[in-house]
Amino acid sequence: MDVLTYSLDYESKVPLYHQLYSFIKADIQSGSMPFSTKLPSKRKLSSYLRISQNTVQSAYNQLIEEGYIISKERKGYYVNKIDHLQNIYMQPDTSEDYNKRSKMEAKFDFSYHGVDKTTFPYAVWRKLMKETINECDPELLQLGDSLGYYRLRTVIAQYLHQSRGVNCNENQIIISSGTEVLYQTLIQLFDEDTIFGIENPGYEKLNQLFISNRANFKSINIDRNGMIPEEVYKSNANILCITPSHQFPSGEIMPINRRLQILNWANKEGGRYLIEDDYDSEFKYSTRPIPSLQSLDNNEKVIYMGSFSKSLSPTIRISYMVLPPHLMRRYNKNLSYILCPVPIFEQKVLYRFIQDGYFERHLNKMRNIYKKKREVLVKAITELNCGIQILGADAGLHLLIRIPNNMSEEQLIHSALRQGVRVYGISGYYFDKENIGVIPTIMLGYAEISEEEIVKAVKLLHKAWFE
Amino acid sequence: MDVLTYSLDYESKVPLYHQLYSFIKADIQSGSMPFSTKLPSKRKLSSYLRISQNTVQSAYNQLIEEGYIISKERKGYYVNKIDHLQNIYMQPDTSEDYNKRSKMEAKFDFSYHGVDKTTFPYAVWRKLMKETINECDPELLQLGDSLGYYRLRTVIAQYLHQSRGVNCNENQIIISSGTEVLYQTLIQLFDEDTIFGIENPGYEKLNQLFISNRANFKSINIDRNGMIPEEVYKSNANILCITPSHQFPSGEIMPINRRLQILNWANKEGGRYLIEDDYDSEFKYSTRPIPSLQSLDNNEKVIYMGSFSKSLSPTIRISYMVLPPHLMRRYNKNLSYILCPVPIFEQKVLYRFIQDGYFERHLNKMRNIYKKKREVLVKAITELNCGIQILGADAGLHLLIRIPNNMSEEQLIHSALRQGVRVYGISGYYFDKENIGVIPTIMLGYAEISEEEIVKAVKLLHKAWFE
Numbered sequence: 048m049d050v051l052t053y054s055l056d057y058e059s060k061v062p063l064y065h066q067l068y069s070f071i072k073a074d075i076q077s078g079s080m081p082f083s084t085k086l087p088s089k090r091k092l093s094s095y096l097r098i099s100q101n102t103v104q105s106a107y108n109q110l111i112e113e114g115y116i117i118s119k120e121r122k123g124y125y126v127n128k129i130d131h132l133q134n135i136y137m138q139p140d141t142s143e144d145y146n147k148r149s150k151m152e153a154k155f156d157f158s159y160h161g162v163d164k165t166t167f168p169y170a171v172w173r174k175l176m177k178e179t180i181n182e183c184d185p186e187l188l189q190l191g192d193s194l195g196y197y198r199l200r201t202v203i204a205q206y207l208h209q210s211r212g213v214n215c216n217e218n219q220i221i222i223s224s225g226t227e228v229l230y231q232t233l234i235q236l237f238d239e240d241t242i243f244g245i246e247n248p249g250y251e252k253l254n255q256l257f258i259s260n261r262a263n264f265k266s267i268n269i270d271r272n273g274m275i276p277e278e279v280y281k282s283n284a285n286i287l288c289i290t291p292s293h294q295f296p297s298g299e300i301m302p303i304n305r306r307l308q309i310l311n312w313a314n315k316e317g318g319r320y321l322i323e324d325d326y327d328s329e330f331k332y333s334t335r336p337i338p339s340l341q342s343l344d345n346n347e348k349v350i351y352m353g354s355f356s357k358s359l360s361p362t363i364r365i366s367y368m369v370l371p372p373h374l375m376r377r378y379n380k381n382l383s384y385i386l387c388p389v390p391i392f393e394q395k396v397l398y399r400f401i402q403d404g405y406f407e408r409h410l411n412k413m414r415n416i417y418k419k420k421r422e423v424l425v426k427a428i429t430e431l432n433c434g435i436q437i438l439g440a441d442a443g444l445h446l447l448i449r450i451p452n453n454m455s456e457e458q459l460i461h462s463a464l465r466q467g468v469r470v471y472g473i474s475g476y477y478f479d480k481e482n483i484g485v486i487p488t489i490m491l492g493y494a495e496i497s498e499e500e501i502v503k504a505v506k507l508l509h510k511a512w513f514e
Numbered sequence: 515m516d517v518l519t520y521s522l523d524y525e526s527k528v529p530l531y532h533q534l535y536s537f538i539k540a541d542i543q544s545g546s547m548p549f550s551t552k553l554p555s556k557r558k559l560s561s562y563l564r565i566s567q568n569t570v571q572s573a574y575n576q577l578i579e580e581g582y583i584i585s586k587e588r589k590g591y592y593v594n595k596i597d598h599l600q601n602i603y604m605q606p607d608t609s610e611d612y613n614k615r616s617k618m619e620a621k622f623d624f625s626y627h628g629v630d631k632t633t634f635p636y637a638v639w640r641k642l643m644k645e646t647i648n649e650c651d652p653e654l655l656q657l658g659d660s661l662g663y664y665r666l667r668t669v670i671a672q673y674l675h676q677s678r679g680v681n682c683n684e685n686q687i688i689i690s691s692g693t694e695v696l697y698q699t700l701i702q703l704f705d706e707d708t709i710f711g712i713e714n715p716g717y718e719k720l721n722q723l724f725i726s727n728r729a730n731f732k733s734i735n736i737d738r739n740g741m742i743p744e745e746v747y748k749s750n751a752n753i754l755c756i757t758p759s760h761q762f763p764s765g766e767i768m769p770i771n772r773r774l775q776i777l778n779w780a781n782k783e784g785g786r787y788l789i790e791d792d793y794d795s796e797f798k799y800s801t802r803p804i805p806s807l808q809s810l811d812n813n814e815k816v817i818y819m820g821s822f823s824k825s826l827s828p829t830i831r832i833s834y835m836v837l838p839p840h841l842m843r844r845y846n847k848n849l850s851y852i853l854c855p856v857p858i859f860e861q862k863v864l865y866r867f868i869q870d871g872y873f874e875r876h877l878n879k880m881r882n883i884y885k886k887k888r889e890v891l892v893k894a895i896t897e898l899n900c901g902i903q904i905l906g907a908d909a910g911l912h913l914l915i916r917i918p919n920n921m922s923e924e925q926l927i928h929s930a931l932r933q934g935v936r937v938y939g940i941s942g943y944y945f946d947k948e949n950i951g952v953i954p955t956i957m958l959g960y961a962e963i964s965e966e967e968i969v970k971a972v973k974l975l976h977k978a979w980f981e
Contacts, residue, residue, distance in 0.1 A: 112908075113804050114739075114769020130774040173647050176859075180640050191829065224691065224855035231698065235726040255851040259702040261728070272581075302581020307597040337580050362658065362858050384722040388691035388855050391829050392643075441579075 051087055055096060063098050064105035071106065075115050075126055086116060086124040154467035155504035159445040159492025162360055166416055171405050172396070179395045195222025195367070195387045196394035202401040203367055211328060212342030213351055215369045221378070224364040224388045226324065226354055227256055230288075232385060233322065233350065233368075234262045236378060237286065241318075244284030246274060248476035248483075250295050250324075253288060266478035269294065273301035276308045286320045287313075291340050292328035296473045296490055298439015298446055300331075306340055313348040320374075322350045327443035329358045329410055332418045347371030355397065357444060357494075358410060365389055365397055417444060420493045420501060427505035433513050438488070445492040447473065449484075452512050456487035459512060466507040518554055522563060530565050531572035538573065542582050542593055553583060553591040621934035622971035626912040626959025629827055633883055638872050639863070646862045662689025662834070662854045663861035669868045670834055678795060679809030680818055682836045688845070691831040691855045693791065693821055694723055697755075699852060700789065700817065700835075701729045703845060704753065708785075711751030713741060715943035715950075717762050717791075720755060733945035736761065740768035743775045753787045754780075758807050759795035763940045763957055765906015765913055767798075773807055780815040787841075789817045794910035796825045796877055799885045814838030822864070824911060824961075825877060832856055832864060884911060887960045887968060894972035900980050905955070912959040914940065916951075919979050923954035926979060933974040 053070040055063055074080040086092075089107070093100040107124055110116040117127050194200065200217035207213035223229050230253070234243075240263065245253050247266035257264040265282045267274050274289060287309065291301035301309075313319040323340045331337070341351040354366035370378060387394075400406050421440060428435050428448060440446040450459055456472040463470045471490045477483050493501060520537040522530055541547040553559075556574070560567040574591055577583040584594050661667065667684035674680035690696050697720070701710075707730065712720050714733035724731040732749045734741050741756060754776065758768035768776075780786040790807045798804070808818040821833035837845060854861075867873050888907060895902050895915060907913040917926055923939040930937045938957045944950050960968060 108800065112767065112769075112800070114771050114773075127769075127771060129771050130778055176647050177644060180643050224857075225853055227851065227853070228695075228855060239728055252851045259849060259851075261702075261706055300579065302579075302594075304581050304594055304596050306581075311597055333575065333579070364853075364855060364857055382726060384694065384719045384726075386692055386694070386831075388695060388831060390831055390857065390860050392860070393857050 051092060051096075053096070055098070062102075064102045064109070067096070067098070067103065067106040068109045071110060072113075072115055075110075075129060080126050082126055082128045084126040086126070088123060152467075153464060153469035155496060155500050155507070156469040157445075157471065157491040157493065157504070158469070158495055159471065159490060160361065161492075161495040162357060162444075163413065163416060163494055165497075166413065167360060168405060168409055172400065175396050175399045175403075175405075176392075179392060179399065191387060191391045191394070193383065193386045194218075194220065195389065196391060196398060198402075199394045199398040200367075202398055204369075206401060206406070207339075207351070207353070207369065211325065211351075211353075212338035213369060214342060215351070219369050219372065219375050220367055221370065222365060222367045222387050222389055222394065224366065225356075226326075226352055226366045226368075227252060228388065229352055229366055229368045230256055230322075231260060232378075232382065233286075234260050235382060236374065237320075238318075241286055242282070242284045244274070244279060244282050244287040245478070246289060246294065247479045248296055248473060249288075249478070250290070250326075251476055254478055268479065269297065271297070271299050272305040273299070274305075274309065276305070276312065279309065279312055285318050286322060288322045288324065289340075290324045290326055292325050292331075292337065293443040294439075295326060296439075296445070296447065296476050298441070298443055300337060300442060301340075306343060310340070310343060310348065314346050320348055320350060322352060325351060325353045327357055328353070330414055330417055330444060331442040332414070332421060333441050341369065344371075347373055350374065358413070359397075359400075359406075363393065363397065365393065417494065420496075420498055421446070423498045424491065424493050424501050424505070427502055431505065431509050431513070433509065436486075444494040445490055447488050447490055449486045449488050450512055451486060454487065454512065456489070459487055459489055462511040463508055466511040468504045468507050468511065470508070518559060518563075520563070522565070531569045531576070534563070534565070534569065534573040535576045538577060539580075539582055542577075542596060547593050549593055549595045551593040553593070555590060619934075620931060620936035622963060622967050622974070623936040624912075624938065624958040624960065624971070625936070625962055626938065626957060627828065628959075628962040629824060629911075630880065630883060630961050632964075633880065634827060635872060635876055639867065642863050642866045642870075642872075643859075646859060646866065658854060658858045658861070660850065660853045661685075661687065662856065663858060663865060665869075666861045666865040667834075669865055671836075673868060673873070674806075674818070674820070674836065678792060678818075678820075679805035680836060681809060682818070686836050686839065686842050687834055688837065689832060689834045689854050689856055689861065691833065692823075693793075693819055693833045694719060695855065696819055696833055696835045697723055697789075698727060699845075699849065700753075701727050702849060703841065704787075705785075708753055709749070709751045711741070711746060711749050711754040712945070713756060713761065714946045715763055715940060716755075716945070717757070717793075718943055721945055735946065736764065738764070738766050739772040740766070741772075741776065743772070743779060746776065746779055752785050753789060755789045755791065756807075757791045757793055759792050759798075759804065760910040761906070762793065763906075763912070763914065763943050765908070765910055767804060767909060768807075773810060777807070777810060777815065781813050787815055787817060789819060792818060792820045794824055795820070797881055797884055797911060798909040799881070799888060800908050808836065811838075814840055817841065825880070826864075826867075826873075830860065830864065832860065884961065887963075887965055888913070890965045891958065891960050891968050891972070894969055898972065898976050898980070900976065903953075911961040912957055914955050914957055916953045916955050917979055918953060921954065921979065923956070926954055926956055929978040930975055933978040935971045935974045935978065937975070 053067065055066050059066065089100045089103045093103045107116065111118055114127055116124050118124050197217065200220040200222060203220055204215055204217045207215065243257060243262055243264040244267045245264055247268050265284055267278050267282050267284065269275065273291060273294060274287060279287065291306060293300065309321060313321050321340060325339055339351060341349040351369040355363045425437055425440055428437060434451045436449040438447040456474050460470055460472055473488045473490050474483050520534065522533050526533065556567045556570045560570045574583065578585055581594055583591050585591050664684065667687040667689060670687055671682055671684045674682065710724060710729055710731040711734045712731055714735050732751055734745050734749050734751065736742065740758060740761060741754060746754065758773060760767065776788060780788050788807060792806055806818060808816040818836040822830045892904055892907055895904060901918050903916040905914040923941050927937055927939055940955045940957050941950050
């Protein structure tokens with residue numbers, strides 16, 4: 048082959064060498080320049096196409112680099128052996144667009160996921176962000192400590208000790224993004240044949256998480272005090288995932304005796320542990336917060352887990368866990384490849400937010416706000432005088448109600464929605480459906496909804512359920 | 515029990531009710547107030563201790579709440595049944611402090627982990643951060659899209675299409691923090707009996723990651739063109755993890771024919787896939803970047819993975835993957851519980867950085883800087899005239915050298931360190947040690963080290979290895 052005829056666009060933004068490269072590549076791919084075809088010499092092609100020899104050289108170099116042609120010394124350039132690319136038949140996509148999740152419009156939403164957005168200390172957070180930006184140039188580019196920013200771990204350890212009685216130092220703390228990630232880490236930390244016991248009903252994501260991580264788990268029924276010890280013993284579980292401060296979704300608090308029973312279960316055999324998810328513990332209204340289960344543990348049996356999702360914002364996405372010393376050593380030995388997924392910037396801002404006392408002030412403020420909302424909600428429901436039973440209202444950011452009007456959970460949700468109020472059922476949180484109570488139970492979150500809206504929404508619920 | 519004698523501190527900051535609560539709790543825990551002990555009435559205790567009845571009531575309420583006492587209607591308050599907490603013998607911690615990882619001092623470090631810290635566009639990044647802070651108040655508190663910030667996914671899709679030929683839209687992109695997390699997600703996405711094939715030698719963390727996630731994997735030997743097809747067929751692997759743009763650690767680029775062979779392997783059977791880790795693809799020096807393997811794939815066989823760790827900074831901790839449409843549907847169905855672990859703030863700043871053209875400019879600048887460093891390094895080594903062979907120098911941020919002085923890899927590293935230069939061996943990247951070459955190979959990263967330092971360090975290496 049002496050020359051190649053391509054119509055190059057001399058005024059294009061695409062460099063000439065790249066145009067030439069693309070043309071030749073297309074010819075090789077299509078098979079019109081088969082294996083072992085000799086390419087024109089640089090000299091000939093450059094004069095034919097009226098481009099410089101350097102341009103041809105660049106195009107040839109790129110083709111060599113990608114393996115389309117080879118250069119044989121003193122012989123020239125040849126098309127390389129290229130396997131023909133096989134195509135397989137693809138089924139056309141008939142599923143609906145998975146990004147459009149339809150949601151019926153609701154005027155009021157008792158969601159239990161969010162936080163009150165109107166009271167976030169934007170000004171302070173902004174100020175700290177700006178200060179952090181200005182001061183931490185070089186550190187922004189350093190790969191931080193794989194456990195998390197040292198100073199943040201230090202203030203978290205102090206905070207946990209003061210407010211939750213947790214006994215730990217900063218070297219036992221692992222910072223991550225979301226408790227799901229921490230559960231995944233724990234699945235890796237323990238043996239493959241570990242059986243995790245999870246609360247029934249309980250946090251629905253745990254179920255999914257253990258399934259998709261192929262961990263063994265059993266759901267263990269709870270009563271109003273938490274996991275039932277007899278069922279724990281029967282379950283063969285080694286590690287219990289529990290929420291003693293505020294069971295999800297029941298909202299109940301585990302009393303001291305049940306705590307001790309569960310701790311004693313763990314103490315009875317090596318390899319037994321408790322994962323205490325101290326979710327929502329910051330919000331307890333009628334009495335002082337109850338110290339964590341971890342604070343009762345003298346035998347390195349409790350893994351403590353917490354996050355800033357409810358106390359600050361779910362978007363902060365900073366969570367942490369406290370490992371007992373011997374498990375921390377195992378972590379450092381086996382899982383040192385894990386890097387803290389939280390950007391150093393967020394960690395620094397949060398560190399200052401806690402260190403400068405803003406976090407404590409924010410918590411106190413939010414506790415009052417949520418307490419007020421809870422009172423408004425409880426009062427509004429009570430005043431309906433319809434025999435609605437209120438459960439689990441002493442802590443956290445949601446409560447449960449039982450509605451004795453013979454509607455099913457689904458009917459309750461739908462008739463509320465028809466009035467423009469979104470409420471949530473709890474049957475979805477039962478992994479073992481046998482245990483669901485007879486009277487349907489509805490969950491009302493009150494973090495995001497305002498006091499005024501609560502009053503209006505409860506009136507609409509009355510209309511939906513009793514009129 | 516009529517009264518309880520405790521010395522309350524009336525001037526303490528600790529509220530009286532809490533002092534009382536603590537005293538009673540301690541007595542119950544120690545057993546000095548055993549099960550079924552009747553507590554003094556509120557009236558009697560309040561007058562005895564000279565505190566208000568409300569204070570006693572608060573203390574009792576807290577004790578009830580925590581389960582230490584119970585209230586019997588018209589009878590009074592009684593100590594509850596509390597299981598005695600068992601203690602088990604703990605072995606004292608004799609291991610050394612795991613947080614002190616000793617590191618011999620080195621004056622020059624050819625680390626391959628970092629990036630050039632002197633050239634990061636701090637001013638622009640700061641500006642964008644500040645603008646983002648000022649404008650995004652409400653969104654800061656909203657739980658973002660679980661796949662990642664929509665706009666960021668859009669500009670990443672555009673960038674990948676333009677610069678890497680990747681065919682995808684934003685709904686196929688999943689944003690996460692670090693490629694390790696994405697590999698974990700993929701392990702969950704595929705069947706339990708999937709066998710992952712990893713490059714030997716290869717990225718050492720993959721090994722750890724698959725082990726600790728209990729995934730099946732096999733190491734597959736590479737030659738200078740990447741994974742050897744015969745060995746791939748022999749391996750029984752279903753999913754290959756490959757780095758065609760810049761193999762780690764060899765630094766070699768996979769030529770087109772090997773790419774097609776590997777693609778054809780995937781096309782031959784259902785359930786076969788390629789994970790293309792396009793690590794370091796941004797930095798290619800002598801010719802244009804080679805389009806991604808994904809761009810050649812017509813059969814939804816390639817999962818494309820990338821990150822901003824090298825192109826921006828490892829601390830940004832933003833990575834992404836592109837799933838073929840049918841795997842994206844599977845992800846949405848099975849793994850919807852996974853939330854994007856990157857804070858919305860970082861995602862917004864990065865979005866603007868890309869959208870406003872800063873990223874492209876930064877890449878161009880860094881490509882020149884790294885190219886220059888590479889030239890300085892190659893020149894310095896070549897000028898030593900010691901027969902050192904240079905490998906894999908055409909892309910990425912590191913190269914390999916083979917030193918024909920009969921020293922072992924360990925000897926090379928140690929004698930360099932004695933001269934104050936830290937270099938890295940590659941034998942640790944071989945999962946299957948049989949395949950290690952005869953002449954020891956040293957890896958030199960040149961991202962963090964300056965040009966001047968390179969010249970000085972290479973002179974010291976000469977001293978270490980040839981004098």
